[in-house]
Amino acid sequence: MAVLESHRFRRLVLLGDIFADLNFRRLTGDHWKLLSHIRKLSNPRRRVEVVWVEGNHDHGLAQLMSHLVGVPVYERYVWEYAGKRHLAIHGHQFDRFVSRNLLLSRLGEQIFYGIQKLDADSKIFSRFLDRMNTRWLRLSDKVAEGALEYARAGNCDRVFCGHTHAALTLTRDGIEYHNSGSWVDARATFLTIDPEGVRTHTYAGGTHHCYPREEREPDTAPVADLFEPAAISTASAYQSLRC
Numbered sequence: 001m002a003v004l005e006s007h008r009f010r011r012l013v014l015l016g017d018i019f020a021d022l023n024f025r026r027l028t029g030d031h032w033k034l035l036s037h038i039r040k041l042s043n044p045r046r047r048v049e050v051v052w053v054e055g056n057h058d059h060g061l062a063q064l065m066s067h068l069v070g071v072p073v074y075e076r077y078v079w080e081y082a083g084k085r086h087l088a089i090h091g092h093q094f095d096r097f098v099s100r101n102l103l104l105s106r107l108g109e110q111i112f113y114g115i116q117k118l119d120a121d122s123k124i125f126s127r128f129l130d131r132m133n134t135r136w137l138r139l140s141d142k143v144a145e146g147a148l149e150y151a152r153a154g155n156c157d158r159v160f161c162g163h164t165h166a167a168l169t170l171t172r173d174g175i176e177y178h179n180s181g182s183w184v185d186a187r188a189t190f191l192t193i194d195p196e197g198v199r200t201h202t203y204a205g206g207t208h209h210c211y212p213r214e215e216r217e218p219d220t221a222p223v224a225d226l227f228e229p230a231a232i233s234t235a236s237a238y239q240s241l242r243c
């Protein structure tokens with residue numbers, strides 16, 4: 001809410017996995033306030049275009065969400081800005097495990113939530129597993145590779161993904177890749193696009209689960225905390241369970 005209220009913008013792109021699952025009982029008052037705020041933004045009089053790009057977690061929620069929050073939901077969203085063609089896509093499409101094993105991935109999530117509950121106070125266990133998982137699988141790189149190829153095929157100049165929870169920007173052969181990172185980890189990041197270009201911002205305000213600054217990963221690191229089903233893959237039966 002603080003970020004949304006402190007910026008003026010004409011378009012808001014939500015890059016997917018806004019919901020972790022279908023269990024709306026888990027939503028708190030703050031969550032509903034945010035949804036209500038987003039719904040208000042989408043009022044035509046505000047002249048803000050709100051776009052919801054679905055992720056692997058909120059996949060299948062499109063119809064429900066477009067009614068509940070009043071914004072259209074897209075698998076991928078393409079727009080023109082500053083003479084460039086922009087593409088927003090969550091990124092799980094380039095994460096082979098999630099795209100091929102949706103059911104197993106969901107099962108993994110449930111187990112991960114269990115671990116998270118047990119681990120609620122320290123998060124040490126979950127964070128350890130998350131980091132291990134990310135390092136093994138180099139998800140950031142895989143998603144970036146896939147997204148850049150996809151953008152090239154679609155003649156896009158800039159491609160935006162989420163999914164990995166790791167903020168990352170790179171350019172290859174004139175195509176820019178930007179990963180927005182995540183809202184729910186130690187380092188909350190988001191992207192802005194203006195005439196100057198694309199920038200990654202770190203939210204500096206207070207968050208509920210803020211880890212000490214010195215533990216945060218630098219901007220360009222391809223490794224960051226994954227918050228989600230990543231944990232499961234340490235059982236090695238699962239190759240790349242994640243958000």
Ligand SMILES: [Mn+2]
Pocket residue numbers: 017055056057090092162163164242243
């Ligand atoms: Mn995801």
